[in-house]
Amino acid sequence: MAKYLFLIYGDEQAWEAESVQERKDKQAGHGAFAAAAGDAIVGGHELLPAATATSLRGSGAGRPTPTDGPFLETKEVLGGYYLVEAPDLDAAIALAERLPELSAAHGGVEVRPIRAAD
Amino acid sequence: MTGNAEVGEAVAQAHRREWALVLAATVRVVRDLDLAEECAQEAYAQALRTWAVNGVPARPGAWLTTVARNRGRDLLRRESVLRSALPLLVTDDATDDIADGVVAGPEPSGLDDDRLRLVFTCCHPALSRDAQVALTARLLCGLSTAEVARAFLVQETAMAARITRAKKKISGARIPYRVPSAGDLPDRIGAVLEVVHLVFTTGHVAPAGALLVRRDLVEGAIHLARTLHQLLPGNGDVAGLLALLLFTDARRETRLSGDGQLVLLDEQDRSRWDAGQIEEATALLTDALRHAGPTRYSVQAAIAAVHAEAPTWADTDWAEVTGLYDVLRRLWPSPVVELNRAVALGFRDGPAAGLAALAPLLDEPALGAYAYLSAARADFLRRLGRWAEAATSYEEALALTGNEVERAFLAGRLEEAVGKLG
Numbered sequence: 001m002a003k004y005l006f007l008i009y010g011d012e013q014a015w016e017a018e019s020v021q022e023r024k025d026k027q028a029g030h031g032a033f034a035a036a037a038g039d040a041i042v043g044g045h046e047l048l049p050a051a052t053a054t055s056l057r058g059s060g061a062g063r064p065t066p067t068d069g070p071f072l073e074t075k076e077v078l079g080g081y082y083l084v085e086a087p088d089l090d091a092a093i094a095l096a097e098r099l100p101e102l103s104a105a106h107g108g109v110e111v112r113p114i115r116a117a118d
Numbered sequence: 119m120t121g122n123a124e125v126g127e128a129v130a131q132a133h134r135r136e137w138a139l140v141l142a143a144t145v146r147v148v149r150d151l152d153l154a155e156e157c158a159q160e161a162y163a164q165a166l167r168t169w170a171v172n173g174v175p176a177r178p179g180a181w182l183t184t185v186a187r188n189r190g191r192d193l194l195r196r197e198s199v200l201r202s203a204l205p206l207l208v209t210d211d212a213t214d215d216i217a218d219g220v221v222a223g224p225e226p227s228g229l230d231d232d233r234l235r236l237v238f239t240c241c242h243p244a245l246s247r248d249a250q251v252a253l254t255a256r257l258l259c260g261l262s263t264a265e266v267a268r269a270f271l272v273q274e275t276a277m278a279a280r281i282t283r284a285k286k287k288i289s290g291a292r293i294p295y296r297v298p299s300a301g302d303l304p305d306r307i308g309a310v311l312e313v314v315h316l317v318f319t320t321g322h323v324a325p326a327g328a329l330l331v332r333r334d335l336v337e338g339a340i341h342l343a344r345t346l347h348q349l350l351p352g353n354g355d356v357a358g359l360l361a362l363l364l365f366t367d368a369r370r371e372t373r374l375s376g377d378g379q380l381v382l383l384d385e386q387d388r389s390r391w392d393a394g395q396i397e398e399a400t401a402l403l404t405d406a407l408r409h410a411g412p413t414r415y416s417v418q419a420a421i422a423a424v425h426a427e428a429p430t431w432a433d434t435d436w437a438e439v440t441g442l443y444d445v446l447r448r449l450w451p452s453p454v455v456e457l458n459r460a461v462a463l464g465f466r467d468g469p470a471a472g473l474a475a476l477a478p479l480l481d482e483p484a485l486g487a488y489a490y491l492s493a494a495r496a497d498f499l500r501r502l503g504r505w506a507e508a509a510t511s512y513e514e515a516l517a518l519t520g521n522e523v524e525r526a527f528l529a530g531r532l533e534e535a536v537g538k539l540g
Contacts, residue, residue, distance in 0.1 A: 002205070002292045088208040088294040089244055090302070113291045116205060 003042065003114035004092045006082040008099065011075055011106040012049055029100025037084060037095055044082030076108065083114070128174040129165050134337060136179035137260030142232035143183045145295060148190035149206040151257070151285050157193070161186035208294040209235075233258070234349055235295050237342060241310040242293045249284035250313050256281055259317065259338030269320050269332060271520070297349070307350065311359050311415065314342045318363050323521060336367060347402075354410020357402050358419045364399035365422035368392040380527035384431040396426045414450040417442055436466035453484045461494050469501040489518035493528065500535060509535040 018026070034041060053070040070077065079101075086092035092111050101107030140161060144154040161182045175181040240253035255266045267277035287293065298306045321335025343360040350356050372386040403423055406416045421442045428434040443459035457479055464472015476495055485491045496511035512532035519525055 088292040089242075090294055090296075090298070092292075093244075111291075115290075 001085050001087055002092075002116070003083060003085050004089075005112045005114060006044075006084060006092075006096050006099065007078055007110040007112065008080045008082075008101050009076045009108045009110065010079050010101055010104065012077050012079070014104070014106045015079060016049075026100045029103075033095075033098045033100070036098055037082075040084045040086060040095060042083040042085055044080070044084075046080040047078060050077040076106075089113075122170060125166060125169045125174065128169060128178065129162060132165065132178040132182060133162060133260060134334070135341075136182060138233050138236065138258045138338075138341075139179050140182045140186055141257060141260075142236040144186040144190055145207065145236060146209055146232055147187045148194060149209060149295070151207070151288065153190060153193065154186070155257070157186040157190040158182070160189055205289045205292060207239075207289060208292050208296070210294070210296045231297065233342075233345055234297050237310055237346070238297055238306060239288060239293055239295050241306075241313050242288075243306065243309055244291060244293060245284055245287060247309075247313075249280060249287075250309065251316050252277060252280050253284050254313050254342075255317055255320075255335065255338070258342060259335060261334060261338075265334070269335060303350070307346075307353065307356065310346065311355055314339050314346070315359060315363075315415075317342075318366075322366060323524070331370060331373070336370075339363060340367060352409060354406045355413040355415050357406035357410070358413050358416030361399040361402040361406065361419035362415050362422055364395045364402070365419055365426055368395040368399065368426065374523070378523065379530075380523050382527075383425065388429065391426065399423070400426070412445055412449065414446070417446045417449060421446070434465070436462055440466050453479060453482045454488070456482075457485065457488075457491055457494065464494075464498055469498040473498045473502070487518055489515045489524070492518060496528075496531065496535075500531065503538075505535045505538040509539065 050070045054066050055069060055071050056064045056066055058064055084092065084095060086095060089111070096102075096109045096111050099107075099109055102109060137158070141154055141158045144157050145151060148154050148157065164185055165178070165182060169175070237254065237258055240257055241250045245253070251270065252266055255261050255269065256263065261269070263278050263281060264274050266272075266281075267274040270277070272280070297303075317335050318339030321332040321337075321339060323331075340360075340363050343356070343363050346356050347353075347360045368391050369383075369386060371392070372388070372390045373381055375381050399419065400423060403416060403419045406413075407420070410416070412420075421439055424435055424438050424442070439462040440459065443455060443462055447455050447459060457476070460472060460475035460479065463475045473495065476491070476498070479485055479491060480495075492511050492515035496508050496515055499505075499508035499511055509532055512528055512535060516525060516528045516532065519528065
């Protein structure tokens with residue numbers, strides 16, 4: 001088995017503009033995803049908006065200075081993640097396809113393998 | 119003892135015909151692409167030595183596979199501690215591992231499962247199209263990295279990096295070494311067919327260099343299309359692609375004159391087209407159209423069939439060709455299809471009509487560096503006797519093609535046009 005990180009990206013403004021019903025539907029979608037994935041889900045969370053992020057960058061000398069905001073100022077931001085276990089990439093993709101964000105026009109999921117421990 | 123030349127030829131032939139099979143069967147045992155390549159290469163090197171002493175075996179592919187797999191098992195045992203940290207390719211039959219001592223060669227007939235696993239792995243949608251094509255040419259057609267780089271006009275170091283990156287992704291992201299399930303197959307076959315077609319096209323008119331045709335790529339692509347057709351006999355696109363490749367390749371011997379000059383379709387000696395191959399392609403196409411209806415590749419094959427059926431260039435049914443391009447542009451809209459349709463229309467309705475049909479394509483960015491657009495314009499202008507404009511268009515086409523045989527042809531036509539200007 002291998003582990004993959006599902007990084008859920010999307011347009012934050014579009015997320016925030018969602019109606020109460022849309023939010024409920026999405027929550028139900030994540031419930032269905034969790035039910036289908038079962039034990040394959042190792043962890044996962046929704047993140048607070050990108051504006052709440054604080055970035056630290058190493059300078060190689062002295063303490064890093066914290067700065068306001070995410071590393072990249074882009075329209076599509078990281079909104080949440082799952083850590084899952086799957087036998088191979090096809091299985092991971094099949095699982096990721098169930099995420100409710102992928103039925104939104106602005107949503108996307110990056111599937112990244114976790115480096116196996118040596 | 120067998121003669122050196124004879125053994126050399128037998129090994130070369132086994133490389134052309136069975137490289138992918140030997141490699142793919144070894145991959146399944148060692149579950150590591152690099153190691154499998156190393157072992158397959160060593161098996162061919164050993165064949166040169168052993169066959170010279172013992173003679174060429176009855177089934178060279180089985181011999182090579184056995185040697186490559188055994189070598190792989192030895193290396194894995196020796197390096198098991200070192201390799202245990204590396205991710206192995208995921209296969210669907212992990213029981214066939216290094217512990218089983220059974221020597222299994224490829225079966226002489228039937229479905230070539232290992233090679234299909236390899237082609238679906240190389241063409242996995244999680245790899246970029248460039249990587250898919252490079253891996254297919256390298257691993258399935260058996261070209262060296264230098265040859266793949268030359269064929270696709272990329273620096274060798276860049277191509278080596280591209281192939282290494284793709285292999286790392288296959289093992290790191292665990293792209294499985296497996297033929298997709300029946301449910302996924304329709305989605306996955308499209309990329310495979312495009313890659314096979316691209317490999318064939320690159321071989322059919324090499325984009326650069328002194329040779330018009332690269333046999334290794336052409337034969338590799340046809341072989342792959344045949345294997346896919348065995349797996350999916352009812353798939354119209356697969357049968358259509360195989361028919362298209364066979365129709366196109368049937369003209370191979372007539373595309374060059376005795377002194378190496380390019381001969382276009384209108385002047386080719388049709389009696390020298392490969393009749394057996396055309397017959398096979400026709401049967402495939404008929405079957406494909408009857409069972410699956412028109413698809414992108416079967417319509418392209420049907421266009422090639424119209425040319426194959428015409429006893430002479432003058433007898434070509436241009437109305438039929440134009441009609442088929444109308445079907446094709448609906449199934450598979452692309453600027454290149456528009457260009458070919460405009461050319462067919464020019465032969466149906468005359469060069470002025472062809473020129474008018476080409477006009478809107480001149481602003482098409484996708485065709486900006488496409489030599490055939492300038493060449494097609496030049497030809498219609500030549501037929502209309504508009505020599506000054508024809509010369510300009512031939513110059514444009516010359517600037518855009520890197521194939522020396524094509525350049526020589528275009529230079530000849532340019533000279534003719536300039537001569538008419540007096």
